[in-house]
Amino acid sequence: MADIAIRAVRKSYGKTPTLHGIDLAFASGEFVVILGPSGCGKSTLLRMIAGLEEITAGEIAINGRVVNRLEPRERGCAMVFQNYALYPHMTVAGNIGYALKVAGVPKAERLRRIEETARIVGLVDYLDRKPAALSGGQRQRVAMARAIIREPSVFLFDEPLSNLDAKLRVTMRAEIRKLHQRLSATSIFVTHDQVEAMTLADKLVVMNKGVVEQVGQPLDIYHRPASIFVASFIGSPAMNLFDAHISVDDACLAFGGTKVAIDKALAARLGERHVTVGIRPEQCVVTSEARGISMKVDFVEELGSGRVVHSELDGHPFAACVDEETLVRPGDRIALELPLAHLHVFDRETGRRIELEFEPRSGRSATKRQMLEAV
Amino acid sequence: MIQRTPFANALTYGVMIFGFLLLIGPFVVIVSGASQTFQQVNSIPFSFLPQDRLLENMSAAWTRASLGTAMLNSFVMASLVTVGKVALSALTAFAIVFFRTPLKGFFFWMVFITLMLPLEVRVVPTYAVAADLFQPVRLLISAVTGFEVSVDWNLLNSYAGLTLPLIATATGTFLYRQFYLTLPDELAEAARMDGSGPIRFFIDMLLPLSRTNMLALTTIMFVYGWNQYLWPLLMVTDPQYKTTMMSLVALLPSDNGTPDWNVTLAGSLIIMLPPLVVVAVLQRWFVRGLVATEK
Ligand SMILES: Nc1ncnc2c1ncn2[C@@H]1O[C@H](COP(=O)(O)OP(=O)(O)OP(=O)(O)O)[C@@H](O)[C@H]1O
Numbered sequence: 001m002a003d004i005a006i007r008a009v010r011k012s013y014g015k016t017p018t019l020h021g022i023d024l025a026f027a028s029g030e031f032v033v034i035l036g037p038s039g040c041g042k043s044t045l046l047r048m049i050a051g052l053e054e055i056t057a058g059e060i061a062i063n064g065r066v067v068n069r070l071e072p073r074e075r076g077c078a079m080v081f082q083n084y085a086l087y088p089h090m091t092v093a094g095n096i097g098y099a100l101k102v103a104g105v106p107k108a109e110r111l112r113r114i115e116e117t118a119r120i121v122g123l124v125d126y127l128d129r130k131p132a133a134l135s136g137g138q139r140q141r142v143a144m145a146r147a148i149i150r151e152p153s154v155f156l157f158d159e160p161l162s163n164l165d166a167k168l169r170v171t172m173r174a175e176i177r178k179l180h181q182r183l184s185a186t187s188i189f190v191t192h193d194q195v196e197a198m199t200l201a202d203k204l205v206v207m208n209k210g211v212v213e214q215v216g217q218p219l220d221i222y223h224r225p226a227s228i229f230v231a232s233f234i235g236s237p238a239m240n241l242f243d244a245h246i247s248v249d250d251a252c253l254a255f256g257g258t259k260v261a262i263d264k265a266l267a268a269r270l271g272e273r274h275v276t277v278g279i280r281p282e283q284c285v286v287t288s289e290a291r292g293i294s295m296k297v298d299f300v301e302e303l304g305s306g307r308v309v310h311s312e313l314d315g316h317p318f319a320a321c322v323d324e325e326t327l328v329r330p331g332d333r334i335a336l337e338l339p340l341a342h343l344h345v346f347d348r349e350t351g352r353r354i355e356l357e358f359e360p361r362s363g364r365s366a367t368k369r370q371m372l373e374a375v
Numbered sequence: 376m377i378q379r380t381p382f383a384n385a386l387t388y389g390v391m392i393f394g395f396l397l398l399i400g401p402f403v404v405i406v407s408g409a410s411q412t413f414q415q416v417n418s419i420p421f422s423f424l425p426q427d428r429l430l431e432n433m434s435a436a437w438t439r440a441s442l443g444t445a446m447l448n449s450f451v452m453a454s455l456v457t458v459g460k461v462a463l464s465a466l467t468a469f470a471i472v473f474f475r476t477p478l479k480g481f482f483f484w485m486v487f488i489t490l491m492l493p494l495e496v497r498v499v500p501t502y503a504v505a506a507d508l509f510q511p512v513r514l515l516i517s518a519v520t521g522f523e524v525s526v527d528w529n530l531l532n533s534y535a536g537l538t539l540p541l542i543a544t545a546t547g548t549f550l551y552r553q554f555y556l557t558l559p560d561e562l563a564e565a566a567r568m569d570g571s572g573p574i575r576f577f578i579d580m581l582l583p584l585s586r587t588n589m590l591a592l593t594t595i596m597f598v599y600g601w602n603q604y605l606w607p608l609l610m611v612t613d614p615q616y617k618t619t620m621m622s623l624v625a626l627l628p629s630d631n632g633t634p635d636w637n638v639t640l641a642g643s644l645i646i647m648l649p650p651l652v653v654v655a656v657l658q659r660w661f662v663r664g665l666v667a668t669e670k
């Protein structure tokens with residue numbers, strides 16, 4: 001158990017800055033997922049916490065102790081690597097027990113703890129095998145066992161599931177979560193898979209290009225993305241984004257040849273300007289021609305439980321999820337209603353979120369649920 | 376893939392058999408000549424059939440060239456070169472690949488340059504150093520204080536002199552470097568996370584993983600050390616430190632003496648045996664270490 005504080009941490013490789021000042025705090029026992037596209041610096045941040053990468057500026061503290069100058073073994077972290085990095089010449093038992101061997105734990109106790117750890121991850125029957133004779137999932141378990149046996153206060157996972165097939169990934173995801181509940185060590189899990197991130201995280205950190213875009217609980221981030229990047233990165237299919245104009249005089253949000261009425265005071269507060277508006281495909285509602293925006297269907301993705309209809313709005317691709325009963329074919333027209341409560345508005349220049357509501361999280365109340373009117 | 380036709384097959388076999396004969400021919404001459412009597416070996420035409428006098432000829436050669444000491448010296452020399460070279464290569468490559476230091480590039484190139492300077496090229500300066508190791512210090516002292524200090528310290532007629540200059544070359548370092556580079560970075564990082572320091576990592580991970588590599592290098596270096604001729608010739612004046620390659624000369628019939636080539640050939644056969652045994656024993660590893668890395 002340990003809390004982690006990351007303060008103004010920067011990283012440059014040579015002259016190239018990679019991380020531009022990261023500030024994060026993780027509570028003891030939390031399961032943190034760091035999510036971001038490839039190359040955004042997730043691994044770099046994780047490796048700096050582990051002590052494998054030098055910290056260019058700023059400081060990292062584990063349990064209140066600044067660890068910038070400490071060797072990895074002194075930080076109490078254990079790490080599971082993406083390619084597992086098992087020792088190929090050692091048996092499973094040798095791999096699991098290596099840390100104890102280095103630490104000089106007597107053989108009898110070592111064997112006992114190897115056995116105990118192998119039982120947790122279900123590897124007891126494989127202790128004498130070499131890694132080459134194991135399946136991907138089993139190797140993954142060895143890598144986890146190797147981390148568990150050290151009883152670390154911090155678990156670090158760098159995309160540990162990305163080499164597994166889809167089904168095994170779901171199983172291992174559940175196992176990692178269960179393991180976390182059992183060991184209650186602080187866990188930091190790096191991934192670029194948003195489903196993994198949403199399902200595992202207590203706290204989600206979304207990164208992009210070396211900066212933290214948003215930190216919060218997965219559902220909060222899903223419902224209130226703090227920037228255009230987060231909005232488009234989280235959720236599948238991705239959020240629809242299109243241009244709109246806020247008109248103070250008409251007190252409305254204008255886009256796609258339609259106007260959505262907004263509160264007068266709100267319009268006055270926001271001021272006359274161009275913004276980017278987003279709505280999630282699953283929150284579009286199919287309606288009558290008279291009430292919704294009519295769009296031509298380009299193509300339809302079948303999901304079994306429903307379908308995703310792809311069309312265009314103001315030249316921007318637009319997707320909407322419809323249920324099984326709604327039969328549409330390419331070339332048909334479909335009328336969609338975009339409920340104001342589900343619209344996300346972002347500043348066009350900075351990409352940051354603009355709050356439409358005065359007090360957050362009351363968005364579902366009936367008074368604010370103004371419907372879209374076709375002009 | 377080249378198409379298989381009867382003609383192509385015949386050509387392939389023809390080339391292979393030709394190459395084989397070219398390689399094995401001299402060896403057949405040695406084996407058959409070494410087992411013949413004085414008359415048989417000098418008869419014309421030469422008979423390629425082995426006879427039964429091999430052991431007699433060998434024992435004659437053994438005493439004539441005092442092969443006992445020579446074999447021992449060569450064995451010690453080849454073994455020292457092998458061990459020294461393997462240890463030095465494994466360690467220098469370790470330093471070059473796994474450590475990040477500002478001067479890494481500089482050292483790498485210094486080592487690399489020695490690849491272009493085999494012993495034969497730098498034999499004269501190397502000899503000058505080996506013959507008077509104290510010279511640099513003496514020059515320094517006389518330059519600073521004006522005193523001439525006379526210290527006689529050289530490596531002539533010693534195992535150190537025979538082996539050290541042969542150990543300090545870069546070939547093995549490169550073999551090891553290539554091998555280390557094939558290991559994923561995460562292996563070292565995982566070991567670091569498990570608490571292992573660099574020395575521990577070297578012993579627990581690199582040594583076992585590089586076993587095939589090590590045996591390949593052992594084979595090469597043993598043969599290389601055993602076959603040295605020029606350097607021992609320069610370093611050794613004391614017959615006590617003679618190596619086998621030097622005693623080959625003693626086996627040659629003198630200009631006006633009896634042309635007993637059977638004894639000469641028997642002697643060279645003895646001299647050829649140790650490297651042959653080493654290659655035969657280690658060849659399986661040798662090929663594996665050069666061709667592929669163990670998964
Ligand atoms: N050793 C290095 N030297 C120079 N640049 C590096 C080094 N390691 C990483 N980088 C750069 O730092 C940036 C962040 O790399 P990092 O590995 O942290 O990305 P990531 O978010 O983990 O991506 P992925 O999801 O693909 O693993 C990348 O642009 C990468 O090119």
Ligand SMILES: [Mg+2]
Binds near residue numbers: 042043158
């Ligand atoms: Mg990464």
